[in-house]
Structures are given as structure tokens and as C-alpha cells.
Amino acid sequence: MRLAAPLSFATLALAAIAAAPQPPAHKAPHAATQMVAQTPPMGWNSWNFFHRNVTQKDVEAAADAMASNGMRDAGYVYVNIDDTWEGERDANGVLHTNSKFPDMKALADYVHSKGLKLGIYSSPGPKTCAGFEGSYGHEQQDADLYASWGIDYLKYDLCSYRKIMAEQAPNDKAAQMRTMIAAYAKMDKALKSTGRPIVFSLCQYGDDAVWEWAPSIGGNLWRTTGDINPTWNRIYDILEEQAGLARYAGPGHWNDPDMLEVGNGKLSPAENRSHFSMWAMLAAPLLAGNDLPNMTPEVLSILTNHDVIAIDQDRLGREATRAYADGEVEVWTRHLEHGALAVAVLNVGSDRYSSHPFNLSLAKLGLRGPQNGKDLWTGKEVTLTNDEPIELASHDILLVRIPAPRY
Numbered sequence: 001m002r003l004a005a006p007l008s009f010a011t012l013a014l015a016a017i018a019a020a021p022q023p024p025a026h027k028a029p030h031a032a033t034q035m036v037a038q039t040p041p042m043g044w045n046s047w048n049f050f051h052r053n054v055t056q057k058d059v060e061a062a063a064d065a066m067a068s069n070g071m072r073d074a075g076y077v078y079v080n081i082d083d084t085w086e087g088e089r090d091a092n093g094v095l096h097t098n099s100k101f102p103d104m105k106a107l108a109d110y111v112h113s114k115g116l117k118l119g120i121y122s123s124p125g126p127k128t129c130a131g132f133e134g135s136y137g138h139e140q141q142d143a144d145l146y147a148s149w150g151i152d153y154l155k156y157d158l159c160s161y162r163k164i165m166a167e168q169a170p171n172d173k174a175a176q177m178r179t180m181i182a183a184y185a186k187m188d189k190a191l192k193s194t195g196r197p198i199v200f201s202l203c204q205y206g207d208d209a210v211w212e213w214a215p216s217i218g219g220n221l222w223r224t225t226g227d228i229n230p231t232w233n234r235i236y237d238i239l240e241e242q243a244g245l246a247r248y249a250g251p252g253h254w255n256d257p258d259m260l261e262v263g264n265g266k267l268s269p270a271e272n273r274s275h276f277s278m279w280a281m282l283a284a285p286l287l288a289g290n291d292l293p294n295m296t297p298e299v300l301s302i303l304t305n306h307d308v309i310a311i312d313q314d315r316l317g318r319e320a321t322r323a324y325a326d327g328e329v330e331v332w333t334r335h336l337e338h339g340a341l342a343v344a345v346l347n348v349g350s351d352r353y354s355s356h357p358f359n360l361s362l363a364k365l366g367l368r369g370p371q372n373g374k375d376l377w378t379g380k381e382v383t384l385t386n387d388e389p390i391e392l393a394s395h396d397i398l399l400v401r402i403p404a405p406r407y
């Protein structure tokens with residue numbers, strides 16, 4: 001069992017943060033950000049499945065699928081284009097799409113006609129991570145362009161801005177951090193000035209305790225880690241990195257442990273369930289990243305489990321914390337509206353027989369006596385006790401909602 005080391009922030013990063021205006025963790029973000037992302041954003045993003053190959057047709061097909069397969073009704077709203085839609089700037093600096101996206105306005109209209117919203121991607125640097133045109137020096141122009149198309153969400157990915165930071169403040173990490181924060185603040189201001197509600201998603205891989213300052217510059221969500229990939233090890237590593245971040249999340253501003261890989265790669269059904277369950281426990285954005293028109297019914301049923309989605313979307317917006325770990329089993333709890341409690345018991349062990357049966361300690365969760373709840377994957381009523389062992393296969397999860405826990 002590998003336990004996460006406590007998150008340690010680089011001294012330099014802390015110095016940068018100290019130099020920047022500091023909100024307390026729970027300071028309410030300014031009024032305009034209150035209008036979007038009151039619960040973690042739900043939708044789909046093109047990157048995890050299509051990577052650089054995504055086309056306008058693929059995005060339309062994703063919207064079609066989402067609108068007709070039950071996902072929209074389950075709460076999925078944003079259809080987000082990731083990197084590689086960008087073309088060249090014209091003589092006036094106006095950015096155009098490339099040939100994979102012949103008509104962005106038409107695409108936005110199409111997505112909106114399905115009752116969905118459209119997201120886009122850029123970088124504060126001159127180039128995006130895939131080497132396409134970024135927004136550096138054109139922030140307001142790009143924000144205005146997005147608004148004119150009808151864009152509802154922007155993922156803003158650091159990428160080549162790192163070079164600008166290094167150039168502007170060589171050998172001065174603290175100044176580099178201030179430069180980075182200023183770049184994100186600049187785009188937030190540009191987006192706000194369009195008057196269009198646009199979710200602002202920060203992507204800089206969790207550097208420099210982004211959770212400390214992102215809400216104060218209008219960030220609705222911020223990546224807490226490097227990129228996810230569709231393997232259990234990566235999903236587990238990311239999960240471990242989330243310990244300690246719960247207090248930074250709340251309505252309008254969320255930790256983002258990256259987009260979902262449910263249905264991608266060779267993840268087993270148990271791994272897909274556990275990944276989805278834990279992202280819901282973490283109040284993470286639920287952005288599916290798979291091939292929506294061609295997924296299996298089993299993957300669809302995981303992505304549209306209403307009870308699990310309700311955990312993610314709980315209005316209190318309180319992210320789960322890890323209550324304890326015992327052997328290869330981790331127990332996480334999340335406080336929900338109306339005094340309810342979600343309990344996740346996760347077998348992170350890779351040996352099928354390593355750690356089951358598992359005896360839950362209710363005392364370690366601060367609970368007294370048997371607890372009645374619903375198993376959100378079987379839909380059955382269950383009673384959690386100290387002495388009835390829980391059978392959990394490798395990488396599988398028991399997720400229970402206890403409506404009236406007894407403490």
C-alpha cells in the first residue's frame with residue numbers, strides 16, 4: 001500500500017503566493033464567477049480519445065450522442081473542443097479555425113440547438129501544447145471571438161507561456177509565478193468583459209499551489225496534476241495527489257484531477273466504476289473523454305449512474321477526504337446535503353486476493369452502530385457494520401450513501 005506523502009509546496013512557490021494578493025481558502029469568488037459552475041461542470045472533452053485528430057464532425061457526433069443516449073438528461077452539458085482546432089491569425093490578428101473545423105459559429109449553434117454548451121481551448125502562451133496558435137498578446141481579441149461564436153467554456157493551458165515566464169524573469173521563480181498568475185487573471189478579465197458567462201478552466205498541472213490563488217482570479221476549476229491516461233496506476237496516482245486539497249473546493253471553484261478516462265484504454269469494469277466513483281467523491285468535473293457514439297452499454301451505464309452523479313453534484317460542494325487506509329483498502333467520506341454521508345471503500349491492491357474480506361471500522365469514520373444506506377452500484381439497501389466483512393475485488397469499490405448517519 002502506498003500512501004501519499006503530504007503535499008509539500010516549493011518554498012519558492014509559497015514566496016510567490018505570499019507576494020500575490022492572498023484570499024483565504026474559502027473566500028467567496030467575485031460575483032460573476034458565481035454564475036457558472038455552482039456544481040462541478042459536466043460534459044465531454046475531445047482530448048482523451050481523439051487527441052490531435054478531433055474534427056468538427058467528431059464534436060457534432062459527440063453532441064448528438066450526449067443528447068440522445070441519456071447523458072444530457074443525467075446532467076452532462078459541456079461539449080468541449082480541446083487543442084488542435086486553431087488555424088492562423090489574419091492581418092488584423094483575428095484567429096481563424098483550421099480546416100478540421102470549417103465553421104465554429106455553426107458548430108456552436110448546432111451544439112446549442114441540442115440543449116448543450118460548447119467549450120474551447122487555448123493557451124496564455126504564443127503556442128498551445130500541441131504547437132497551435134495560442135492567445136499571447138491577443139487575449140481580449142480571442143475572448144471576444146469566443147463570445148461572438150457562442151462559446152461557454154474555456155480551458156486555458158499554460159504550455160509555451162512557461163517560456164515567456166522564464167524570459168520575463170530569468171532566475172526569479174517568484175516573479176515567474178506572479179507573471180503566470182497575471183496571465184490567467186488577464187484572460188479572466190477579458191472573458192468577463194465579453195458579458196457572456198464562460199466557465200474558466202485553468203490548466204497548469206497544479207503548479208505553485210494553484211488552488212490557493214485560482215478562485216481569486218476567477219478560475220472556476222483548476223487542474224491539480226499532470227495529464228491523466230487510461231491506466232489504473234495513473235488514475236490511482238492522481239487520486240493520491242488529491243489528499244489535502246478538499247478545503248479549496250466549493251461552489252463555483254473546483255479542484256480538477258483531469259478529465260475522465262472511463263471507457264478508454266483497457267480499464268476493467270471495476271476500474272471504470274472506481275474511477276468514476278472517486279471523481280464524484282472528489283467533486284471533480286465529470287468530463288467524459290471517451291468515444292461517445294461507440295461506447296458499450298456498460299460504459300454508458302457507469303457514466304449515467306444518477307446516484308453517483310448526485311454525489312458529484314451535491315449542492316454543498318464539499319469534497320471527500322480520505323478517512324483512513326488499512327492495508328490496501330482506502331476509505332473516503334464525503335458530507336452531503338441534508339446531513340447525508342457518502343462512504344467509498346476502495347481496494348487499491350492489484351492482487352485479486354490481497355485484501356478481502358475487509359472489515360470496515362465505523363469508529364474511524366466517527367460513526368456509531370450499524371449504518372443503513374444504499375449501495376450506489378447495485379442499487380440495493382445495505383447495512384454497514386464493524387463485523388460483517390466487505391468483499392472487494394482488486395480495484396473495485398463499494399460506494400454507499402447513508403441518508404441519516406448516526407454519529
Ligand code: GLA
Pocket residue numbers: 047082083128129130157203226227
Ligand atoms: C496538455 C493538457 C491536456 C491537453 C493537451 C493538449 O497536455 O494537460 O489536457 O489539453 O495539453 O495539447
